Amino acid sequence: xxxxxxxxxxxxxxxxxxxxxxxxxxxxxxxxxxxxxxxxxxxxxxxxxxxxxxxxxxxxxxxxxxxxxxxxxxxxxxxxxxxxxxxxxxxxxxxxxxxxxxxxxxxxxxxxxxxxxxxxxxxxxxxxxxxxxxxxxxxxxxxxxxxxxxxxxxxxxxxxxxxxxxxxxxxxxxxxxxxxxxxxxxxxxxxxxxxxxxxxxxxxxxxxxxxxxxxxxxxxxxxxxxxxxxxxxxxxxxxxxxxxxxxxxxxxxxxxxxxxxxxxxxxxxxxxxxxxxxxxxxxxxxxxxxxxxxxxxxxxxxxxxxxxxxxxxxxxxxxxxxxxxxxxxxxxxxxxxxxxxxxxxxxxx
Numbered sequence: 001x002x003x004x005x006x007x008x009x010x011x012x013x014x015x016x017x018x019x020x021x022x023x024x025x026x027x028x029x030x031x032x033x034x035x036x037x038x039x040x041x042x043x044x045x046x047x048x049x050x051x052x053x054x055x056x057x058x059x060x061x062x063x064x065x066x067x068x069x070x071x072x073x074x075x076x077x078x079x080x081x082x083x084x085x086x087x088x089x090x091x092x093x094x095x096x097x098x099x100x101x102x103x104x105x106x107x108x109x110x111x112x113x114x115x116x117x118x119x120x121x122x123x124x125x126x127x128x129x130x131x132x133x134x135x136x137x138x139x140x141x142x143x144x145x146x147x148x149x150x151x152x153x154x155x156x157x158x159x160x161x162x163x164x165x166x167x168x169x170x171x172x173x174x175x176x177x178x179x180x181x182x183x184x185x186x187x188x189x190x191x192x193x194x195x196x197x198x199x200x201x202x203x204x205x206x207x208x209x210x211x212x213x214x215x216x217x218x219x220x221x222x223x224x225x226x227x228x229x230x231x232x233x234x235x236x237x238x239x240x241x242x243x244x245x246x247x248x249x250x251x252x253x254x255x256x257x258x259x260x261x262x263x264x265x266x267x268x269x270x271x272x273x274x275x276x277x278x279x280x281x282x283x284x285x286x287x288x289x290x291x292x293x294x295x296x297x298x299x300x301x302x303x304x305x306x307x308x309x310x311x312x313x314x315x316x317x318x319x320x321x322x323x324x325x326x327x328x329x330x331x332x333x334x335x336x337x338x339x340x341x342x343x344x345x346x347x348x349x
Contacts, residue, residue, distance in 0.1 A: 004081055049124070072204070082212075085139045097129075105255070193227060229320055239313075317345050
């Protein structure tokens with residue numbers, strides 16, 4: 001448990017910035033998460049299932065979901081060690097979602113590496129994603145450090161999180177499949193809240209507060225904070241795909257346009273651009289030529305859609321921070337979570 005003890009110390013006396021906190025402790029949390037992946041009872045189970053999942057999970061990004069779960073637990077005065085299984089479960093869900101998402105999107109890169117369905121084949125990638133899903137509730141059920149009532153409440157949160165994320169994914173994929181260009185910014189916000197905000201912000205924070213013994217008011221304040229900042233996180237992620245860089249995103253640059261994604265910038269531009277027909281033409285063509293993708297970005301910039309999305313995300317986080325400060329007791333952990341909002345909208349800006 002050395003890793004968890006180091007993380008506890010870090011959250012109690014965190015670095016000055018949320019980004020520094022993630023950079024320092026992402027690998028330790030990754031080792032913790034991966035410790036919940038079992039070994040197979042036959043060597044070929046490891047070859048075809050467990051080893052690919054471990055390798056994929058090791059290339060795990062910033063690990064912000066388990067780390068904010070831990071911080072929320074401490075922010076309400078709880079014992080962070082009790083949140084270990086739940087924090088890991090959320091990260092396993094994230095892994096499963098990415099593996100399946102990449103297959104659905106026919107993506108090629110994830111975090112700078114070839115997607116699993118390209119290295120292992122679609123069948124084995126689906127199977128590995130299914131395994132990661134099985135670890136979500138299973139990890140919590142097997143935790144001897146949690147009482148049954150807490151387990152039931154946490155698992156209920158995880159089940160609801162899973163359903164909401166799948167609902168959002170259905171909208172995202174369905175709109176593209178059916179060539180829907182009547183999608184409004186309000187529609188996008190529903191989709192992104194379901195697809196991303198619950199599992200990337202609201203549920204990790206709420207579960208951390210539940211395990212930490214927070215009041216119902218604190219739990220709901222942290223959940224609402226996660227909904228707002230998680231939505232801002234998705235908007236920023238969409239922005240980076242368009243105006244970041246291929247190196248900074250570490251995945252297929254501007255592939256959201258190739259896949260015809262209805263991002264906030266796209267749906268805003270469809271309502272406000274004089275070049276709506278040209279934008280629809282590009283979104284419908286599965287275009288990969290970077291010059292054509294740049295044309296689509298230029299249309300969104302000219303219609304004010306890039307600035308609109310950036311301002312929307314920044315306003316969300318500004319309001320959310322003030323609400324959190326009013327609702328959750330002062331602590332270093334709360335301040336760490338407040339700084340998270342700025343990182344969500346300023347990362348690789």
